[in-house]
Amino acid sequence: MKRSAALWLCLAFLFAPLFAHAKEKVLLDTDMVEAFDDGVAMVMLANAPGIELVGVTTVTGNSWVQDGTAWAIRQLEAEGRTDIPVAAGLEYPLRPQRHLNFEQERKANGMGHDAWLGSFGYPQPESWQAFYKKHYGKEPTARPVDKHAVDFIIDTVRADPGQITIAAIGPCGNLALAIRKAPDIIPLIKRVVYMGGAFFRPGNVTPAAEFNWWFDPEAARMTVRAPFKEQIVLGLDVCEKVVFRRENYDRLLTTLGTGEQGRILRSTFVGKSFEKDPAFTHFVWDVLVAAVIIDPTLITSEVTCLVDVNDVLGLSYGQSLAYPKTGPEGSQKARIVLDVDQKRFWDMLNDTTYWASVRRK
Numbered sequence: 001m002k003r004s005a006a007l008w009l010c011l012a013f014l015f016a017p018l019f020a021h022a023k024e025k026v027l028l029d030t031d032m033v034e035a036f037d038d039g040v041a042m043v044m045l046a047n048a049p050g051i052e053l054v055g056v057t058t059v060t061g062n063s064w065v066q067d068g069t070a071w072a073i074r075q076l077e078a079e080g081r082t083d084i085p086v087a088a089g090l091e092y093p094l095r096p097q098r099h100l101n102f103e104q105e106r107k108a109n110g111m112g113h114d115a116w117l118g119s120f121g122y123p124q125p126e127s128w129q130a131f132y133k134k135h136y137g138k139e140p141t142a143r144p145v146d147k148h149a150v151d152f153i154i155d156t157v158r159a160d161p162g163q164i165t166i167a168a169i170g171p172c173g174n175l176a177l178a179i180r181k182a183p184d185i186i187p188l189i190k191r192v193v194y195m196g197g198a199f200f201r202p203g204n205v206t207p208a209a210e211f212n213w214w215f216d217p218e219a220a221r222m223t224v225r226a227p228f229k230e231q232i233v234l235g236l237d238v239c240e241k242v243v244f245r246r247e248n249y250d251r252l253l254t255t256l257g258t259g260e261q262g263r264i265l266r267s268t269f270v271g272k273s274f275e276k277d278p279a280f281t282h283f284v285w286d287v288l289v290a291a292v293i294i295d296p297t298l299i300t301s302e303v304t305c306l307v308d309v310n311d312v313l314g315l316s317y318g319q320s321l322a323y324p325k326t327g328p329e330g331s332q333k334a335r336i337v338l339d340v341d342q343k344r345f346w347d348m349l350n351d352t353t354y355w356a357s358v359r360r361k
Contacts, residue, residue, distance in 0.1 A: 089149025
């Protein structure tokens with residue numbers, strides 16, 4: 001018995017470092033754009049030493065799924081991470097024909113302080129390949145996997161039960177349909193970390209609602225009501241406290257230098273706006289999700305509530321709701337992040353650990 005106990009102690013000593021340094025497995029579900037904010041979030045997760053980015057699934061929201069897929073592939077190419085699979089997902093919100101009736105909805109429900117419309121504001125590209133070639137002037141060296149994002153989520157979670165963190169930084173359509181199609185994956189997901197909602201402050205695209213959850217309220221409600229082991233939400237409550245100013249932009253450009261990521265950043269709406277107006281400000285929404293997954297100690301203030309989303313078409317369509325004690329039947333608990341350590345966040349963003357393309361120069 002003593003000999004057996006000694007053997008187990010030796011094995012535990014030998015293998016403890018392996019378990020102590022196990023990487024967090026993350027699946028990024030995103031309405032991808034170039035650089036800020038989804039692109040930067042993806043690049044940081046792809047390069048973080050403690051993270052294994054197991055895949056990227058794209059959904060229509062800020063971008064159409066076609067150009068979002070092209071942007072994801074190009075930015076992974078720039079980082080030398082074409083080993084990370086990309087799967088294209090939903091083209092439209094769950095509410096039928098909503099994208100066709102959007103103008104009437106906006107007139108009825110009003111506009112918030114942000115006039116951004118995402119994919120509702122421009123025509124749908126023909127295909128991801130056509131968009132890539134037109135936008136970058138060359139052919140891609142990688143391509144999406146031959147699997148719909150919904151099935152990719154299901155298969156990835158089933159293959160690694162209890163290990164996958166889902167970073168849901170776009171509208172929730174892919175995840176909603178995944179748990180509807182395969183409800184058995186709900187208890188197998190380690191946690192879901194959202195960028196979405198505005199619980200204790202007004203919305204941005206309407207007076208009541210934040211963009212991601214307003215874009216597809218039916219999907220958002222379905223996901224936050226799923227009994228996941230853990231849900232963490234970074235909404236406007238924290239995102240609008242972290243302001244992206246000219247000094248932050250200049251510092252990051254210095255970090256990125258003259259490489260591909262620096263060129264991409266300069267060419268974006270954000271880059272052009274800073275160059276035109278030094279007083280311009282922006283937010284970094286989705287990057288905060290990546291940052292707190294990489295280092296949860298960045299969170300300095302949070303509250304746990306039962307949460308829900310209003311999916312009834314009307315003035316409060318897409319509004320996120322928080323209940324400190326008793327919520328509607330079916331609502332689930334979530335950690336709502338209120339503050340992060342901003343100095344450490346900006347230092348992380350400028351750490352070349354998270355920019356392989358910079359380190360290769």
